[in-house]
Amino acid sequence: MTQAKNTEHIHTRIWLEEPEADNPFAAKAAYCHGYDVYGEMLGQTRWVEMLYLLVRGERPTTAQADLLEMLAVAIANPGPRDPAIHAAMCGAVGGSPAASCLMAALGVGAGHLSGSREVFLAMEAWSQCATDLGAWQRHLTTPPVASASIWPTPEHPSGFDPHGMSTASTVKQTLSCLAKISHGPLLPWLQKNLAALETCTGLPLAMSGVAAAVFTELSFTPAQGEMLYLLLRLPGAAAHALEQSQYGHKKFPFFDIELENDPAQEATS
């Protein structure tokens, strides 16, 4: 077999592969940011270390990996009431392929209500305001500017729950655990100033707000945090989709619609 010459290349700082002697399309070894993935990392590397290495280009310290792992556990499953999980279950009850269910979860979970867009914008706010309470107060009381974008204009401050009355216990527990192992400065500051921020917005902190603080503290960019948030919430979507495919559509809510402009009713009235 003659080897075809390819003038098109992919550039990457992440991944190096060395070919097998008998096949240029099969890798003998793969290196992630310089580390031998199959020869050295496998067996002594945690999943979150690999995740951090892939995205940040450097391996995390133990404390950083611990923080990311704790967040990953906290957001792995937002539960079946969450719109993204609901979407995944809608796929499953109809017998859609697994990828459809996860794509449904990604599409719905990408938005500004507890989704990755909210994390992105909240991380931008962290980058601007950091631990300056005055800057946060100005930011949280400034309404967003509507612009021509594929994204709807946010209807609530990013990272806060527009339907909440007080900080949910699960959010408080998560923040407390994360702040305990954090080397700071953001998470301890958030815990200390939570009441002031919530007073400013009139809304309680949401899990997306906690996630944004963690990702920022770990020095991820907003774009990186957005990706990780999408990724780390998929386990729950997968599990609930698999479960609902077993229950089937007859046990899944169909809800009721009250049609306000039914032509049949209008004809008889």
Added chain:
Amino acid sequence: MNRPELLQQHVGHLKSRMGKFFPGEQRTVFRGHDLHTDLKDMDWIELYVFGITGRRFSPAQLRLLHAIWVYTSYPDVRLWNNRVAALAGSSRSTGNLGIAAALAVSEASIYGRGIDVRVFGFLTSTQQKMEAGGQLAKCILDELKSQRSLAGYGRPLTSGDERLGPMMKLARELALDNGPHVRLAFAVEEFLLAGRWRLGMNYAGLAAALVADLGFSLQEYYRYLFPAFLAGMQPCLIEAAERPEGTLFPLSCADINYEGPHKRRWQAAIEMPPSIPMWNPHPATNLNLPNAVHHSEAEHGYHTQHPLSPVPGQTDQPGRAHP
């Protein structure tokens, strides 16, 4: 009303004016009309834009809306969104997954929906400003200053746009070529060509202007365009699915230009003194760049080996292109 009460009010049922399926009565209502009696003769795009806008459009307007999709349906597998559909075919995924992914990818920032909403927003807001006595040059310069580019003008891969001529020809035939937004779009082009920018209008600019003149809002325009590239995607997927599996643009190990750190050892877990914060507030070191990585590691000193040091006994030439 407190916030949980707002949610409580919506539990279990929904009021809608958009539609409902009545299984027992064997009928479906679509925006206040019986789908199988009142709307049964509608053309698909007529139903589609009625679903989006709630308004009816003339045959000429529908023909224009249809043509906007047709003239940009390119079955070229190299285009990034089409390539997604084809990669799904080559990887033996399902047709729907491939096309759905390709359509999702079409919501891009340098082409597709991202550009479409930007140019539509620019043209409609500029038109309003002009009607209020604004200056075109100021509107253009403000947009260039705030966005650093003008969506709808210029093109990523080439200059010129082969779709403009046929589109304007049809618009003229339909007498839909002379609305205020179309005139504005050409006036913007004239300004840009005369100045140092040398940017011609592209298809996104013309399509936005034509549809703005039909009275669409930005959101209506965004939703109308969702299937714009669809017809060009299916041929890409089909051909890839018909070829031997995995043969769409295969890449060998040598086709990857590695530009990252040299090989280094993965050693025991890295501990960091609690006194050093995790957060690095310097934006440059938040970038995933080799220099940023090295700077950060050197600064904190938590790498036992410099990343640029070769691993003993291993090659120090990890790729063809080192930083």
